Amino acid sequence: MRPVRRNVVVHTPEEIVRIRRAARLTAQVRDEVARQARAGMTTWELDQVAGALIAETGGRSAFLNYHGYPGNICISVNDEVVHGIGRPDRVLLPTDIVSIDLGVQIDGACGDTALTFGLGAPLPAATENLIRATQDALMAGIARAVAGNYVRDISQAVEAVGRKAKVGIVRDFVGHGCGIKLHEPPEVPNYVTPVRGPQLLPGMVLAIEPMFNEGTCQVTVDRVDGWTVRTGDGSRSAHFEHMVLITDNEPEILTWQKTM
Numbered sequence: 204m205r206p207v208r209r210n211v212v213v214h215t216p217e218e219i220v221r222i223r224r225a226a227r228l229t230a231q232v233r234d235e236v237a238r239q240a241r242a243g244m245t246t247w248e249l250d251q252v253a254g255a256l257i258a259e260t261g262g263r264s265a266f267l268n269y270h271g272y273p274g275n276i277c278i279s280v281n282d283e284v285v286h287g288i289g290r291p292d293r294v295l296l297p298t299d300i301v302s303i304d305l306g307v308q309i310d311g312a313c314g315d316t317a318l319t320f321g322l323g324a325p326l327p328a329a330t331e332n333l334i335r336a337t338q339d340a341l342m343a344g345i346a347r348a349v350a351g352n353y354v355r356d357i358s359q360a361v362e363a364v365g366r367k368a369k370v371g372i373v374r375d376f377v378g379h380g381c382g383i384k385l386h387e388p389p390e391v392p393n394y395v396t397p398v399r400g401p402q403l404l405p406g407m408v409l410a411i412e413p414m415f416n417e418g419t420c421q422v423t424v425d426r427v428d429g430w431t432v433r434t435g436d437g438s439r440s441a442h443f444e445h446m447v448l449i450t451d452n453e454p455e456i457l458t459w460q461k462t463m
């Protein structure tokens with residue numbers, strides 16, 4: 204049984220063992236999907252690659268059928284912010300930037316992690332700045348994921364990096380608790396909120412996930428597929444996400460791998 208405090212989930216040591224494993228497998232699949240992503244593939248093919256790798260772990264996709272989501276993973280290209288669906292008619296180009304977001308569900312626990320990368324062509328300085336700022340913001344947020352701090356301390360650190368890099372900080376989607384369910388309380392916004400939010404306690408697991416745009420922060424949801432989120436101004440977007448365990452000491456990044 205996990206004690207559910209008013210607005211947070213604190214996991215038991217037994218749950219944390221299972222969450223660690225789900226997160227580690229998710230990170231392994233993330234890095235293998237990123238390694239296999241190539242210009243010339245369709246995003247549907249990349250989704251199939253991910254589906255096979257997830258099956259090899261012995262787990263299943265935490266996203267497939269989640270509120271009816273139709274893909275194994277989310278693949279968001281260029282101006283797509285999050286929740287892009289693999290398509291057989293979308294061939295990846297060397298100039299594209301691709302964000303992949305995925306989760307492995309196994310033994311009653313689940314992972315959630317994302318990263319953004321280019322497919323080989325040199326990127327414009329604005330896009331390099333975007334990707335670097337998003338990853339830096341994630342790491343700055345993680346550094347504040349310490350017991351005794353408040354959720355807003357994480358938000359503040361993420362927002363500060365985004366502001367300094369002069370990128371659009373997406374407000375319509377937020378990070379979240381994660382571990383047994385894909386989305387658990389609390390919400391973890393990427394901007395400072397009027398309330399400081401819950402205090403961080405050992406045993407909480409947070410998915411911290413800045414989404415930044417080269418242009419404005421405004422986003423739209425595809426009216427046909429109901430999922431794909433795009434920037435309102437057509438500018439490019441980047442997304443990085445780690446799961447972090449709050450401990451008595453340093454934050455433990457559960458989705459850490461050599462490559463990210």
Ligand code: MF3
Pocket residue numbers: 265266267269270272277286304305315410412444
């Ligand atoms: N991975 C997303 C997140 O970071 C959620 C995806 S839900 C899906 O919270 F249904 F689109 F897969």
Ligand code: CO
Pocket residue numbers: 304305315316317444
């Ligand atoms: Co995610």
Ligand code: CO
Pocket residue numbers: 315378379410412444
């Ligand atoms: Co998430």
